[in-house]
Amino acid sequence: MTDSVSSSGIDPLSARLRELADYLAAPAAGRLTEEQRALSLGIARRLVADVAAWLDPAIDADGLWRDWLRNGVPGAARLAPICFARAEEHRWREQSAQRTPPPPILADTGEGKSEAAVGAPLSEVDRAYLALQIADRRRFDALGHPALAVADLDGDVFRGLLRDVAAWRLPEVSQYQARAAKLGDAVRVATERHAAQRGIADAGAAYHKILGAGLSEAAGQATARHDWPTLIALAAAALHRRYDDMALALLTAETAALPSLLAPLHLDRTALAPLEASLTMLPSRAVTDDGARDYREMLAPGQGKR
């Protein structure tokens, strides 16, 4: 499957004109880098394949994506914020990993002891943190590429995507009445199943709840350790926002706005310093503006699954 759209030499003129019009409307504005474009497109493709498999494992996800690449991805405006948020989070985490100092070199202690592996049986807090880690790792595919977990999707986004996939599938099965009816049932079953799913926002909320008075310390440690998913999840829970929404807010915040944005975590300036430094170093970072806020509010599903 492809995550890039290469020109065949016969690109539609309208697309070029739209792009130029956008450019002329804001010539000084930065554009998506190739990396941001490729990451977002890959995330969208993996999400579409996952949702298609939810609907019917027999759906040809490769064919579906080829069609959508040619004709445009339906509901693109709905997918853009979540795919961009995930792509930017991935770039951020990758950058942090690259700047991680080399691990300590330990003496050869054989198989006998390990300082790191000593710990009491799982406490409630540890169990909640483990669940959060598991929920986060579901947001990668088997090859380690960033992805969106279906369980994390907002209910409206999921239903919209499900219907788009079903609409693509319908012509293939419409000649068989029973299969067409089955497709309708599959949409309903998938929607009900999805409503029962618990994603990273739920895991973050559970961790946040169990931390209680330890919230500030845990958030501070997550910041010091560059454990950004934990920080995002705690902030999302504290502010009652969706995880992807919180990630985007954090990743596009002006540095000066970080203390107020994360105020519910009670982090002091020292604890915030690694976060500020890390975000400042992220190249090609977009900063939120009124236009983006309007865009997000316009798309805000409101009552959807958190």
Added chain:
Amino acid sequence: MNERIVHGRIDRSGALVSADAPLLRLQQRAGAGLGKPLALPHLARLVALAQRLHRDISRPLHAADDHSDILALVRIIPDADGASLEISDWRARPVAQPQIPAIADNVVMPHGWTWECDQQLRMVALRAAPDAPPVPADWEGCSLSELFELQPDGDGRFPVLRALARQSRFDGQHVQADAPDGRLAMTLSGDALFDAVGGFTGFRGSAVVAEGDVMVDAVPAAMLVDPAFGSLPLSDPQFGRRIDGALRGPLSRIIATAETISGQFDGPIRADYARYAGDIAHAGRHLLGLVDDLADLQNIERPGFKAAADEIDLGDLARRAVGLLGMKAEEKGIRIDAPRTDDKAPATGEFRRVLQVLLNLLGNAIRYSPDNSLIWIRVNREGDHATVTVADQGQGIDADQQAVVFEKFERLGRTDSGGSGLGLYIARRLARAMDGDLTVDSAPGQGARFTLSLPARDVG
């Protein structure tokens, strides 16, 4: 190794006042420069230590910049005005990117899973690559050793446990896993993960289905015919495989679990319980050694077994055996008087097998010798045979025992020490397969002398 010495000079205030180019570059990449305090924390700590001790110190140095890790050896010579630095063996290697998913686009894993666990080996991720067998259900949060039955390597060790202790990467960890489609033989490898403050956070890696052995054969219970040692079907070519299937797996599991408990990887426990677990692991290793011996026995008792005829030197092989078991002897305060380097006994025999025999003889000598005693090893030439003799100061073996000591499952008349009772039987079989022999000469209270003889080789 880079023999060039990189020099530097620190003044009394801790500022770097002069530096050769590589050191200066590192200081600049760390955001400082000449005349500024040393910006390399590890080096700064070592300088402070040398100044506090008022003496030269030489230590390994670890530093890093955006592009590479630097490993070197630094000598710090403090004086009244600061300290001089001499950095040698300067090596740079690219920075590892531990938090980036280890599997890149172009990695082909036709039968693989990717996995990640936390620092206590609890699984946080497990996914099957395209075309790989499905992963087991309910893996979330369960321990790695629960999900994957660990198998020891050739030395009876577990690469993953070793890597856990060292917090380093590992590969070649053979495992068996219960997948929904059946039992899989797989090989695990993983990279250690660290957070931004250098804390170990777990491993991330892959599990690849062993080639040509996608599903492990189940061993029907009926095939384990007679567990009594005397009636082992040694001539059956399937015997070794059955042993592997029936015993090696469960034993490995026992050893791995006992070692995990003994090492207190899952949390502190009472010291005596940890000791018991250590005993279980020890016993498991013993049984695993027995399985190895039985497999070996089956091999050498196969009709037509023939050892290779390498050109060897018994003196050299004896010294190698001492090198391998010297530590074990030292634990009991035993001194080994090995052949000198100019003591040579050219012979013909299979290098690997002769070393196996010598390790068995020397291992027995160490096992049965009293603490703080002496073991002699001498090489000689007797007619057309070269010999190597291993003598100890143990309790010795009486005439009756000497008659049976080379029989199967005899343990030098003792039952309280390790060993399968097959070692000397196998050793003599091997010696005879190489046209030589293995003999014993002993008297109670006088120690024992085992002599291996092999066809001598004339060196022109």
